[in-house]
Amino acid sequence: MGEVVVLAEQRGGEVREITLEALAAGRKLADKMGLNLAALVLGSVVEKLAEQLSEYCDTVLLTEDERLAQYNSENYQRVISHIVRERSPRVLVMGHTSLGIDLAPRLAVELGFPLITDCIDVEFLDGRLYATRQMYGGKLNARVSAREADGYILTVRPGSFHPSKAAGKGVVVRLAPPELGGEARKRVKGLVAPTESGVSIESADIIVAIGRGIGEKTNIPLAEELAKLLGGVVACSRPIVDKGWLPPDRQVGSSGKTVKPKLYMALGISGAFQHIMGMMNSQLIIAVNKDPNAPIFNIAHYGVVDDLFKIIPALIKKIKEIKGMK
Amino acid sequence: MGLSARIVAVPGLWLALDIIVCVKYVPDVSSTELKVDSSGRDIERRGLNYDINEWDDYALEAALMLRDKHGGSVTAVSIGGEEADRVLRRCLAKGADKAVRIGDTRLNVNDPFTVAKVLSAAARKMSFDLILTGVQANDDGYAITGPAIAQHLNLPHATLAKKIEIVDGRVIVNRELEGGVEEIVELDMPAVITVQSGIVELRYVSVLGIRMAMRREIKVMSLDDLGLSSEEVGEPWIRVEELYAPRVERRVEFVGGSPEEVATKIVELLKRRGLL
Ligand SMILES: Cc1cc2nc3c(=O)[nH]c(=O)nc-3n(C[C@H](O)[C@H](O)[C@H](O)COP(=O)(O)OP(=O)(O)OC[C@H]3O[C@@H](n4cnc5c(N)ncnc54)[C@H](O)[C@@H]3O)c2cc1C
Numbered sequence: 001m002g003e004v005v006v007l008a009e010q011r012g013g014e015v016r017e018i019t020l021e022a023l024a025a026g027r028k029l030a031d032k033m034g035l036n037l038a039a040l041v042l043g044s045v046v047e048k049l050a051e052q053l054s055e056y057c058d059t060v061l062l063t064e065d066e067r068l069a070q071y072n073s074e075n076y077q078r079v080i081s082h083i084v085r086e087r088s089p090r091v092l093v094m095g096h097t098s099l100g101i102d103l104a105p106r107l108a109v110e111l112g113f114p115l116i117t118d119c120i121d122v123e124f125l126d127g128r129l130y131a132t133r134q135m136y137g138g139k140l141n142a143r144v145s146a147r148e149a150d151g152y153i154l155t156v157r158p159g160s161f162h163p164s165k166a167a168g169k170g171v172v173v174r175l176a177p178p179e180l181g182g183e184a185r186k187r188v189k190g191l192v193a194p195t196e197s198g199v200s201i202e203s204a205d206i207i208v209a210i211g212r213g214i215g216e217k218t219n220i221p222l223a224e225e226l227a228k229l230l231g232g233v234v235a236c237s238r239p240i241v242d243k244g245w246l247p248p249d250r251q252v253g254s255s256g257k258t259v260k261p262k263l264y265m266a267l268g269i270s271g272a273f274q275h276i277m278g279m280m281n282s283q284l285i286i287a288v289n290k291d292p293n294a295p296i297f298n299i300a301h302y303g304v305v306d307d308l309f310k311i312i313p314a315l316i317k318k319i320k321e322i323k324g325m326k
Numbered sequence: 327m328g329l330s331a332r333i334v335a336v337p338g339l340w341l342a343l344d345i346i347v348c349v350k351y352v353p354d355v356s357s358t359e360l361k362v363d364s365s366g367r368d369i370e371r372r373g374l375n376y377d378i379n380e381w382d383d384y385a386l387e388a389a390l391m392l393r394d395k396h397g398g399s400v401t402a403v404s405i406g407g408e409e410a411d412r413v414l415r416r417c418l419a420k421g422a423d424k425a426v427r428i429g430d431t432r433l434n435v436n437d438p439f440t441v442a443k444v445l446s447a448a449a450r451k452m453s454f455d456l457i458l459t460g461v462q463a464n465d466d467g468y469a470i471t472g473p474a475i476a477q478h479l480n481l482p483h484a485t486l487a488k489k490i491e492i493v494d495g496r497v498i499v500n501r502e503l504e505g506g507v508e509e510i511v512e513l514d515m516p517a518v519i520t521v522q523s524g525i526v527e528l529r530y531v532s533v534l535g536i537r538m539a540m541r542r543e544i545k546v547m548s549l550d551d552l553g554l555s556s557e558e559v560g561e562p563w564i565r566v567e568e569l570y571a572p573r574v575e576r577r578v579e580f581v582g583g584s585p586e587e588v589a590t591k592i593v594e595l596l597k598r599r600g601l602l
């Protein structure tokens with residue numbers, strides 16, 4: 001039976017946005033390949049979720065087991081590979097999320113299904129599967145093909161597909177879980193919330209954000225001076241937090257904060273997608289980068305191709321001038 | 327074979343950790359212009375600087391820290407030609423005990439599934455308690471290698487590690503989820519872990535350290551040494567068919583001129599928008 005199966009992700013009993021996006025990617029392939037679109041829902045008590053998802057696809061495959069209450073790759077892998085062996089879907093789609101990154105490669109090797117990760121577009125052409133994805137920090141796009149196989153796995157980049165709209169009513173099919181016993185070699189112990197240090201970049205109207213281009217920790221006061229003159233706060237890309245130069249709650253991006261300020265100044269930030277995810281809805285984006293091909297210019301409203309160590313001091317001087325400061 | 331559990335769960339017992347770290351050498355592309363080569367499938371590599379993949383650097387650092395705490399050894403493993411030696415020497419200079427390079431021209435290093443197969447075959451030839459590698463590589467960003475190795479070796483794994491601790495012969499990993507939330511998992515050893523950037527601070531490598539490492543041995547292994555036939559690593563599972571500059575509609579308006587002129591224009595803009 002021909003199917004494209006999308007693995008649903010939930011948070012607090014709600015379907016995550018990425019699942020609706022993955023369903024859109026799945027729908028595109030299913031239509032082209034003449035297959036059904038199915039959502040796979042795993043959890044402990046998730047019938048409501050299955051009902052909700054049935055509006056987005058032809059079939060919802062539902063497997064409930066208390067050992068699926070929280071994500072553990074061992075149990076998820078066992079259940080999914082069991083279902084794949086029973087139903088032989090042609091394509092399995094998941095989000096390129098902390099879950100998809102964890103699970104998809106193992107399933108691919110176990111099942112012998114080629115996997116293409118972090119796809120921003122998918123295509124089925126002349127009997128072969130292709131995906132578009134970014135490489136080299138978003139500087140180039142790649143069209144990647146998978147070798148012919150019984151099945152394929154794709155993970156899709158969050159925000160790359162327009163979320164599916166509810167349409168119609170699919171059927172919910174209950175599938176019994178396989179034997180999940182046996183010795184668990186991986187045990188999930190719980191979740192920890194991120195620590196907050198004080199400054200809330202999420203509520204700031206003006207953000208001066210620095211990236212690796214700032215060079216040294218000792219240069220950060222320069223950005224701080226500019227932020228202060230503008231009445232804003234300093235935020236940053238991940239490498240600045242990784243180096244311990246600023247606390248984690250200043251990081252903008254998929255593993256940090258999502259901000260929507262009136263002004264976002266990106267200084268020495270290349271514009272990797274994980275960063276863009278956290279700031280793309282800013283009202284005004286001004287980027288300073290000495291590389292004219294930096295992907296940050298793909299989303300900036302205004303761009304300056306120059307050395308930030310020339311531009312920031314000039315800006316500081318100018319603002320001081322008009323404020324009548326010396 | 328290194329898969330026998332050498333770790334005994336007796337509290338307080340001294341246990342040494344043998345750790346394999348898989349490292350990749352990647353071109354530094356952050357501020358250089360990239361060109362597609364004549365094949366249309368790869369970048370023009372001439373003139374690029376190569377370095378250790380940022381995430382693997384953190385994996386190495388985490389491995390060194392664990393070894394320094396618990397004793398044992400760190401072996402850095404890379405696949406590639408002699409150009410990969412530079413990165414392995416850097417690992418030795420930082421404190422790795424051994425370096426192994428799998429150099430075989432029959433290998434397609436651009437296919438993460440081939441890479442995972444080869445690295446797991448290499449691991450089978452060694453004794454180890456942990457395999458560490460980066461979450462992903464700067465260049466292709468697939469994030470496939472680590473968990474794929476775990477599957478080949480049938481070992482438990484954890485991805486996106488922000489913290490790794492050994493407690494009573496088991497390994498506790500804080501996994502980074504979206505938005506900075508962390509998930510704590512406990513794994514039996516041996517295990518495979520992919521390391522997220524920022525897990526520990528990176529140490530500085532001195533020029534002297536690098537120079538000293540020039541004299542150290544890098545063990546070179548071929549597919550035959552690993553007991554792999556060229557058929558087994560023949561056809562890539564996935565391959566790049568075309569590489570091209572993203573066709574995006576830029577809305578950006580570039581502001582040019584001297585720094586003073588740029589500053590004046592930006593200040594005008596901010597004033598117009600009521601931001602100054
Ligand atoms: C699972 C996962 C989650 C992640 N989450 C996040 C996240 O939440 N937030 C985040 O930011 N990243 C995140 N990343 C990392 C992300 O992929 C990039 O590595 C990171 O965003 C790069 O930061 P950067 O732009 O500061 O550095 P780089 O990419 O190194 O760019 C530096 C830029 O500075 C420019 N530059 C250098 N010197 C100067 C100068 N003097 N003047 C002007 N310009 C200069 C260069 O041209 C370059 O474009 C994540 C990665 C993974 C795998």
